[in-house]
Amino acid sequence: MKFRAEIDVMPLKALLDPQGKAVTGSMKNLGLPEIQNVRIGKHITLEIEADSKDSAKTKVDEACKKLLANQIMESYEFELFEN
Amino acid sequence: MKFRAEIDVMPLKALLDPQGKAVTGSMKNLGLPEIQNVRIGKHITLEIEADSKDSAKTKVDEACKKLLANQIMESYEFELFEN
Numbered sequence: 001m002k003f004r005a006e007i008d009v010m011p012l013k014a015l016l017d018p019q020g021k022a023v024t025g026s027m028k029n030l031g032l033p034e035i036q037n038v039r040i041g042k043h044i045t046l047e048i049e050a051d052s053k054d055s056a057k058t059k060v061d062e063a064c065k066k067l068l069a070n071q072i073m074e075s076y077e078f079e080l081f082e083n
Numbered sequence: 084m085k086f087r088a089e090i091d092v093m094p095l096k097a098l099l100d101p102q103g104k105a106v107t108g109s110m111k112n113l114g115l116p117e118i119q120n121v122r123i124g125k126h127i128t129l130e131i132e133a134d135s136k137d138s139a140k141t142k143v144d145e146a147c148k149k150l151l152a153n154q155i156m157e158s159y160e161f162e163l164f165e166n
Contacts, residue, residue: 020127034133034142036129040127043125046120049119063115
């Protein structure tokens with residue numbers, strides 16, 4: 001079966017997010033001071049071939065841990081959809 | 084009212100995504116050849132103060148168009164949640 005994974009990798013809440021801070025500042029200059037607390041991470045989509053949803057889940061989790069997210073600075077979450 | 088927006092900014096499907104291509108290649112070396120077609124974009128969360136959900140939607144759309152997404156190379160979509 002083929003699955004599609006939608007993964008979000010975000011900087012940990014406890015850490016500063018300098019890119020997000022800079023964008024929050026720019027919102028003010030753009031005339032959008034109502035926008036606050038911008039945080040910027042990665043959104044990753046991928047396709048995976050697996051026998052079952054559980055097996056796909058294990059593999060995507062492995063990919064996140066080994067390559068996609070740096071768990072010291074980032075947290076991740078994902079959803080799987082059958083294609 | 085306070086809303087939280089969850090925004091995904093992705094490279095357009097018609098364009099090459101070199102970062103995604105590189106990660107797809109690395110999956111093979113990691114022992115995960117089942118993973119294909121990795122695409123990497125940005126995930127952005129922000130908080131916005133607005134009178135109504137419609138007004139928040141308009142403002143987040145403006146922020147995406149003016150700052151968060153480059154519409155020549157990227158597409159965006161977002162969801163709004165009441166905080």
